[in-house]
Amino acid sequence: MTVEDTNICDLETANDLLDRLTLRQLHLMEEKMCRELNIESTINNGCFHLAKSRYIMGQTSVSKERLPTESSIEFSASTMCETVEEAGETKLKIVENDKDTVNPMHWFGILVPQNLHKARNIFQNALNFVVECANIQIQLLENFKNINVLRKYKHHLKSVE
Template identity: 65%
Template sequence: MTCEQKADDMEMVCDLLDKLVLRQLLLIEDKMRCELNIETSINNGCIHLAKSRYIMGQNSVSKERLPTESSAEFSASVTCDTILEDNIKQLKIKTETGSSVINPLNWFGVLVPQNLHKAKDIFKNSVNYVVECVNIQLQIIENINNIEALKKYKNIILNRST
C-alpha cells in the first residue's frame, strides 16, 4: 500500500468518523427531547389524575380500584413488535383490538370525569414517546458500534505505516 493510498484511506475514515460523531450528537439531542416529552406527559397525566381524584373523591380514584393478582386476566391494549429497519432493530407499537381488551376507565366507575379520560389519552401518548426513545437509544448503540469499528480500522491503517 502506497503512502498516497494510506492517506486517502485515513482521510476517508476520518470523514466517516466525523459524520458518525455528528450523528451521535443529533441522536443524543433527540433522545433528550424525547425524555423531556415523556416527563411532561407523565406530569400532565398525573395532574389530570389528581383532578379526577379531587372531583370523584379520594376513594373513587385510588390504587384499591386497580386489578390485583386475583382479578380476571386481560390483554394489554398496546404491545410492541421488533422489526429490522436499516439493519437496526427497532420497536413498533401494535394496538390490540378485540373482546379481551378492557377499558381501564371502567375500573373507576361508569361515569368518570373528563380529566380521567384526558389522563388516559396522555398516558397512552407517553407510551409512543417511550418507544421513540427506545428506538433512538438503539440507534445510538448501533452508532457507537460503528464508531468503534472505524477506530479499529483507523488503528490498523496507522500500524501499517510503521
C-alpha cells in the same frame, strides 16, 4: 499510487466518516434528551388530570385499590410493542391489541370525569414518546458500534504504515 498513499487516503476517509458519525451521535443524544423532556412533561400533565379526577370523584374512586392485583382475572394489554425491520434498521412499534382487552376506565366506574379520559389520552401519548426514545437509543447504540469499528480500522491502518 503506492500502498502508503492508499493508506493515507483510507485514513482520511475513515477520519471523515468518524467525524460524521460523532456528529450524528451528538444529534441523536440531543434528540433523545428532547424526547425525555417530553416524556416528563407529558407524565406530569397526565398526573395532574388524574389528580383532578380523584378530586372530582373522591379519594376512594380513583386509587390504587381499584387497580387489578395478582388475584384478579387475567387480561391482555391494550397496547403492546413489537420489533420491526424498516430500511435495514431495527425499530420498536406500538401495536394496538384487539383481542381480550379490558377497558381500564371501567375499573373506576361507568361515568368517569373528562379528566380521566384526558389522562388516558395523555399517557397513551407518553407511550409514543417512550417508544421514540427507545428507537433513538437503538440508533445511538448502533452508531456507537460503527464508531468503534472505524476506530479499530483506523488503528489498523496506522499500524500497517
